Structure formats: structure tokens, C-alpha cells
Amino acid sequence: MKxxxxxxxxxxxxxxxxxxxxxxxxxxxxxxxxxxxxxxxxISVPIQANYDGNIGLSEDGSVWRINIQxxxxxxxxxxxxxxxxxxFPVIAQSDVPSVGMGESGTGDIVQSLxxxxxxxxxxxxxxxxxxxxxxxxxxxxxLGTEKWGMGPTAVVLKQFGPWTFGGLVNHIASxxxxxxxxxxxxxxxxxFLTYITKTKTTFSLNTExxxxxxxxxxxxxxxxxxxxMLKIGPQIIQVGGGARYWAESPxxxxxxxxxxxxxxxxxxx
Numbered sequence: 286m287k288x289x290x291x292x293x294x295x296x297x298x299x300x301x302x303x304x305x306x307x308x309x310x311x312x313x314x315x316x317x318x319x320x321x322x323x324x325x326x327x328i329s330v331p332i333q334a335n336y337d338g339n340i341g342l343s344e345d346g347s348v349w350r351i352n353i354q355x356x357x358x359x360x361x362x363x364x365x366x367x368x369x370x371x372x373f374p375v376i377a378q379s380d381v382p383s384v385g386m387g388e389s390g391t392g393d394i395v396q397s398l399x400x401x402x403x404x405x406x407x408x409x410x411x412x413x414x415x416x417x418x419x420x421x422x423x424x425x426x427x428l429g430t431e432k433w434g435m436g437p438t439a440v441v442l443k444q445f446g447p448w449t450f451g452g453l454v455n456h457i458a459s460x461x462x463x464x465x466x467x468x469x470x471x472x473x474x475x476x477f478l479t480y481i482t483k484t485k486t487t488f489s490l491n492t493e494x495x496x497x498x499x500x501x502x503x504x505x506x507x508x509x510x511x512x513x514m515l516k517i518g519p520q521i522i523q524v525g526g527g528a529r530y531w532a533e534s535p536x537x538x539x540x541x542x543x544x545x546x547x548x549x550x551x552x553x554x
Contacts, residue, residue, distance in 0.1 A: 320549065322442060323440050323453055324358075329356045331356070331547065346381035367399070369397075376392050391428065411442050413439065418435045419459070421462055432462035432468070439454055452477065457470075474496075487523070491507075491508050494533075497535070505532040506539075
């Protein structure tokens with residue numbers, strides 16, 4: 286079982302790395318700043334691997350979650366972009382929800398679409414707003430909600446010098462799906478702060494908090510990380526890692542410290 290999980294993870298990573306590689310036309314700190322902006326006009330494919338432990342009532346469970354997150358901007362006209370941000374999770378969990386149980390496969394896709402002005406406001410504010418959708422694409426009932434969901438999403442940020450700070454929010458409510466499964470009614474909040482050095486090293490701090498309105502509980506992981514932009518042949522990438530601490534989680538949820546590793550493929554125009 287564990288060998289199959291790791292094979293699935295490895296095949297997913299290899300598949301992404303075999304994407305066609307264009308020649309880079311834009312480099313430097315400007316690319317790092319665009320990566321710090323969720324609605325920038327930069328095609329990228331972040332691959333984010335998260336490890337969390339101490340899961341379940343006995344705290345023996347653990348989860349690897351690899352989020353494949355392609356970001357694709359589309360120019361609508363001279364003033365507006367449409368930014369597509371997809372989160373496609375690949376999950377391998379052990380002793381969850383109880384000892385001896387475990388599943389691996391894909392989770393539910395979350396698809397966000399941001400309508401964003403191409404230029405910041407007179408005060409340097411960058412923003413985007415649009416819909417978010419949850420698709421019941423999980424390969425196993427233990428890995429997803431079996432519900433269709435949708436709601437609004439928005440992001441606002443400001444960049445000055447090496448700093449970027451802002452926040453992203455969405456709310457997803459289920460409207461169809463398996464009637465025997467619990468409804469989804471959740472708000473996601475992600476305030477973020479990044480600092481980029483002249484050597485294109487990015488230091489980041491954020492939370493990825495979720496409030497479950499159905500059960501009236503918070504999930505609050507606090508993430509700190511560092512990432513470095515590199516060039517391998519014609520391909521520009523960003524690699525990094527960090528730690529996460531669960532300040533709050535529901536009963537049976539992860540506790541204590543977790544870890545995160547990032548790989549981002551950049552496709553500048």
C-alpha cells in the first residue's frame with residue numbers, strides 16, 4: 286500500500302517535470318515579484334508538497350498532500366486580465382481516519398477565476414475578484430467531499446520595494462452532490478507577507494486558515510518559508526521549503542509541526 290502511494294506521488298512529479306520548456310525571456314527580481322502576486326501576468330506551475338502528522342484521535346495518522354497549482358493568465362482587453370488558478374491535490378494518507386486505514390489518490394479540485402486590472406490603482410493596489418468552484422474529483426470517498434461547490438473569491442495586495450503584503454479570501458458552499466455527505470460551507474483566509482532579496486531569495490509568512498461554518502471550527506496553519514529562483518538550462522524555476530505550525534485544528538485534525546517543499550516552473554513570455 287505505501288509503495289503504491291509513493292509510486293503515485295513520483296509519477297505525478299515526473300509528469301509535471303516533462304512539460305514542454307520554453308526559452309526564458311524575462312529574469313531577475315521582477316519574476317520573483319510576479320510570483321509573489323497571485324494575479325500577475327505570469328504562467329507558472331507551482332508544485333507544493335505538504336506533510337502533516339499527529340492526525341486522528343490517537344494522533345498516529347499522517348498525510349502527504351501534493352498540490353499541483355497551474356496559474357494561467359489570459360488577456361481580455363487592454364485593461365483586464367483573467368487569471369485561472371487551479372489546485373489539483375494528490376494525497377497519500379496513513380492511519381487516517383484511524384490506525385490501519387489509509388488511502389491514496391486525487392482529491393477535489395478547487396478552481397478560481399480572478400478578473401484583475403492590468404495596472405495597479407493610483408495608490409499601488411493590485412486586486413482581483415471572481416468565482417471559485419469546488420469539483421468532486423476525488424478518486425476515493427475518503428479523499429474528498431463528494432459535493433459540488435461554488436462561491437466568491439477575491440485578492441488584494443500591494444508591492445513596494447522588496448515587500449509584498451496582502452490577502453486572499455474565498456467562500457465555498459456546496460449546492461449538489463451526495464446527499465449522504467456533509468454539506469460544505471467554509472471560508473478560506475490567506476493573509477501573506479513576502480520579502481525578496483537582490484539575490485532573488487524570497488522569504489514568506491502566511492496563514493491558510495479555514496472556518497467551517499457547519500461545525501463552527503477553525504483550521505489555522507501558520508507557514509514560514511524560503512525559496513530561491515534558479516535557472517537550469519533554459520528553464521527558470523523556484524525551489525524552496527519551510528515549516529508550518531497548526532495553531533488551531535478540529536478534533537482529529539493535524540497538530541504541532543508540519544513541513545512544506547515547493548517547486549515552481551516559470552514560463553515567462
